[in-house]
Amino acid sequence: MLQTVNFPQAKHTGAAFLGSEPSCLQALFKKPPVERVAAGQSLFFEGDAARHLFEVVEGSLRIFKIISDGRRVITGFLHDGDIVGVSLKSHYLYSAEAITDTKVRRISRKAFDAEVDNSPDLRPEVFARLCDEMAAAQEQMVLLSRKNAAERICSFLLKELIRVTCDGRTDLVIELPMTRLDIADYLGLTIETVSRTMTKLTNKGVIAPAGRHSIRIVKRSALVLLAGNDDGYCDNTVEFAEYARQSRH
Amino acid sequence: MLQTVNFPQAKHTGAAFLGSEPSCLQALFKKPPVERVAAGQSLFFEGDAARHLFEVVEGSLRIFKIISDGRRVITGFLHDGDIVGVSLKSHYLYSAEAITDTKVRRISRKAFDAEVDNSPDLRPEVFARLCDEMAAAQEQMVLLSRKNAAERICSFLLKELIRVTCDGRTDLVIELPMTRLDIADYLGLTIETVSRTMTKLTNKGVIAPAGRHSIRIVKRSALVLLAGNDDGYCDNTVEFAEYARQSRH
């Protein structure tokens, strides 16, 4: 959820937002034609001149950085409604690839900047998105810095659950189009640890597999506790959070 | 280095910057009087209404989040020239404490927003700072996600070295006003691991202690290699980076 801002998520942050009316920003992307990006294909590469911004119309993207010896760090997943590149200056800081067959619209950075500069209404919206990106980045740092495997997985599942339920869906099934390797590279774990941890959650009755790329949330409350979030916007009691932790019960 | 933007650092990112002339943004902070914050004192708390922005005039701050069972994550250190709160909306997303005796100036968010809104010259600068924050956050995510203890320490020392050498100093001594615990909470390690890793670096002749809160960089090139940065702006060869890694040589 980094390097992008998702509307549903914005609705759920504690910060101020502008109700639920459609964003003005997205109107900028209405004009250009839809482009298709096949699963696995790249949209752009880290280091490329950042000449365009993209709106995801349909499908999912992963954005990631590769470090010297090939290790990959996924800094975020993008879904429909997300906009890529708001926080960029001259060059892309990360690469973007389609996870599934994806449709995007693009506008040039130049046009975007011009529109935003001329519209006092758009500017707060851009600013709000940047702030949401920063907040998401901070949450991710907390996760990567101090959470164990179970807490990372639960935090991730919970975030995905919140995202889809905001789209109006009320069932507790989340779809995870990305592979286990993607999840691992996003959460700073290995594919095996992701798999093992999910198996444990299944055995505990917290989640249940629902097809290859879907998961049913059986005990949402348990997920919240196990996520071990900071006490910012969730009202876990400290005792429960402690109980939920593996290593220091 | 999150939630703030440091001028010297901005000069060294690959992104565009505005040369070395003093920032217009900082002019906003010229009027208000200097306030003193004693070492250990709080400037504001996570969750508080974010009514002010601060400029660090002298000294250092740590900004951090606390999660449910007391674990602390330091998301950044602030030094003179840094501005706190640009990426904030209604509430502080983190707490801020003085590491040393510190001097700051404050202006209200309202005044700040008004100034920025009225000045087309200031807006790109604010935007650039936000982008630098995001870039720093991403680097930190890479560090926390995929780097081992030695790489984290070396990345940190290198960043500090770059920061101070940008202030015009040419010696290879960096001052670390923060405690080992601060460094540990910033790098996602324990205090013991930080200490042990620094001892090893000393034994290898890469660094040398220079007083309680200072460190001399003896082999800067070794530090760069050991930092295991992504190949974005440093030109390490892949082989060297592999050699430098502990766990997979």
Place this chain on the structure above:
DNA sequence: CGTGGTTTTGAGCACTCTCAAATCGTGTGG
């Protein structure tokens, strides 16, 4: 010179990783 906090050092452990193999799932071709 004593006291308190910080840092270092040590020993053992645990969580996650690595390496390896088995299983599952999907798509393809006979």
Place this chain on the structure above:
DNA sequence: CCACACGATTTGAGAGTGCTCAAAACCACG
């Protein structure tokens, strides 16, 4: 429709990095 093949995922065993607990050393400060 079934068999096969390939990739993705799961499961297992063992090792390692970093953590925990503990104590000693160091330093600043009164």
